[in-house]
Amino acid sequence: MVRFPTLISLILLLAAPAPAADAPKVQRHLYVVCPGIRNYPVFGGAGILVFDMDAGHKFVKRIATPASEEPKPDNIKGVCACAATGRLYFTTRSKLYGVDLVTGKTLWGKALPNGTDRMSITPDGKTLYVPSFEKDTWNVVDAATGDVVKEIVTKSGAHNTVVGLDGSRMYLGGLKSPLLFVADTKTHEVVKKVGPFGGAVRPFTVNAAQTRAYVCVNDLLGFEVGDLTTGELIHRVEVKDFKKGPIKRHGCPSHGVGLTPDEKEVWVVDAANQMVHVFDNTTDPPTQKESIKLREQPGWVTFSLDGKFAYPSTGEVIDTATKKLVTALTDETGREVHSEKMVEVHFRDGKPVANGDQFGVGRAAVRYIPGPDGDASAAVVPDVPLAHTAQVPPGDLDDAIRRAGGDPNQVVKLNVVAATPQAAAAARAAIRDRYPPGKRPPVTLTLGKLPGNAPSAVDAVAVGGRRAGPRVYVSGQAEKAATTAEAAAKTIASLLKTLDWLGCKPDDAVQAKCFLTPMSAADDVAKEFDKAFGRKLPLVFVEWRSDLPIEIELIASAPPAKPDAPAVEYLTPPGMKPSPVYAKVVRVNRGDRIYTAGLTAPKPGTGEEQVLGVFDELKLILDKTGSDFQHLAKATYYVSADDASRKLNDLRPKFYDPQRPPAASKAVIPAIGNDRTIFIDMIAVRPQN
Secondary structure (H helix, E strand, C coil), rough: CCCCCCCCHHHHHCCCCCCCCCCCEEEEEEEEECEEEECCHHHCEEEEEEEEEHHHCCEEEECCCCCCCCCCCCCCCCCEEEEECCCCEEEEEEEEEEECCCCEEEEEEEEEECCCCCECCCCCCCCEECCCCCCEEEEEEECCCCCCCEECCCCCCCEEEEEEECCCEEEECCCCCCCCEEEEEECCEEEECCCCCCCCCCEECCCCCEEEEEEEECCCEEEEEEEECCEEEEEEEEEECCCCCCCCCCCCCCCCCCEECCCCEEEECCCCCCCEEEECCCCCCCCEEEEEEEECCCHHHHHHHCCCCEEEEECCEEEEECCEEEEEEEEECCEEECHHHHHHHHEEEEEEEEECCCCCCCCCCCCEEEEEHCCEEEEEEEECCEECCCCHHHHHHHHHHHHEEEEEEEHHHHHEEEEHHHHHHHHHHHHHHHHCCCCCCCCCEEECCCHCCCEEEEEEEEEEEECCEEEEEEECCCCCCCCHHHHHHHHHHHHHHHHHHHHHHHCHHHEEEEEECCCHHHHHHHHHHHHCCCCCEEEEEEEEEEEECCCEEEECCCCCCCCCCEEEEEEEECCCCCCCCCEEEEEECCCCCEEEEEEECCCCCCCHHHHHHHHHHHHHHHHHHHHCCEEEEEEEECCCCHHHHHHHHHHHHHHHCCCCCCEEEEEEEEEECCCCCCCEEEEHHHHHC
């Protein structure tokens, strides 16, 4: 990686332009559906109660629904939301309701066969898995209409449902079976059974990698851990120093378990002792740490997306770092609000941009490959939704990630451009201050001019965004014209043709990177994108030296892959000639993605020595992450010397399969920022069967 000396002072960074005064802020709201403790109106009445998470969890409003306006409102059994579609869903014992998050209006209510219980939704917002009310089946439901499209029979007393973070698997737990059923969300068929556990499966959660399930079972004060890869029970974890006693509800000592988003802790509830117990999940098995007293008997626990708050069903808001009570939820009358059915939703400009879940699923999707000084040399991320930001001042990065629907604490990759070495060092210091060792994402840092003569800017890839699934990487395309703006317009038109050939729509594009000269044309280029895409596509600008005014590379989500499609496809659109050193388009259909950043040779040398050294470093990372040169998806080459550029062209064929080269762009930039003259960013794929 490119290295810069750490600066204690961030004075230069603070000199960066501040975000515009009218930049839209993300509003974080907690939606709590009542009656969420059986049908008891004493705990918040009936309706959807909204709380402002950034204003001390202050009560905002109560949304009435047909269910809340019944003479005697029924138990609320489950809740989930999807920001991408702008919908919230909840169930009673007999009906599924769909609610518009923007207007608050109930769109429909459907009585499903055999009743309804605690459901879950796929990340794309298209499909709900709704358990019958403790009977034999789950109903697979079209989330747009509420219509049942399929029935899954488990004969397990259908009760709780959890979708994996990447949306590929749905986990089905019934209160009459010791088995956890796993369904494929594409086929809606059960593909695996996990267990048997030590009793009937009650509330449970899963980690982001979907390798472990943490399961409450009947008669256990604590939880069990199941291996989702082998299907075996591997740990039984009992709460120490507390005894089981009388419980008011659920008939289960621990009816609620959740993972903090970083997966470092497991929290499990204890009804009889009115406690929630915290376990260290960095040990195997998890070990008990501390316990927190609550105001009533808990039956659930979940967490905020950023991991700062824990929400037991008793209505307290707990600081996860200090384990102290921050506040407790109350409604507009000052009445205590308790509920097992709550979900977090983020808004920007009045529109939903991100959502959490009711189950406390793990969100530690990124695995960082250690490098020197606590920096990561690479990051490995499974097929989860990813958010790409535009270039922003470093101080605005977290908010930019949230606006893109991502998690600022799950950053996969950072790209920094700085105008001077001093600004570069300040930006690097800020990154090291923001992200602790072991959680610091790989960083690419280049030197060059920026729009508006800003001293530095950064863009990010983070866990979050609109959807998981296939993604296409389009190599840099360039068209000639008299001006940079005209060349941009022609190049964008060419890129749109490529997207159309791939079966993608303009709205599927997630980010474009523009290598251009002069940088003063950036505003004009942005206007051309606005016209062509009809929205603010996240843009990144890099100054380059070239006879061409601009080259643009593009990333986009893609339609579902065919069942027999390979993990990675190397494609050439009509009218283009294939190249043995770069693919015009690479489509990634499945598999973990590996992001490297700023790979350089271990030491300076000639252009040839540096190129060979860079590829040696790349091979080491591919070996560590389980990939190889046959599964490279996207390369960006940054060079600052002609000999390195020439040698890169000469030597690439020695490393690449001519039928499987990565999509690529090569940028000759003003300076690398150290004593090297070339570095590489690469995205690779770890193939999976």
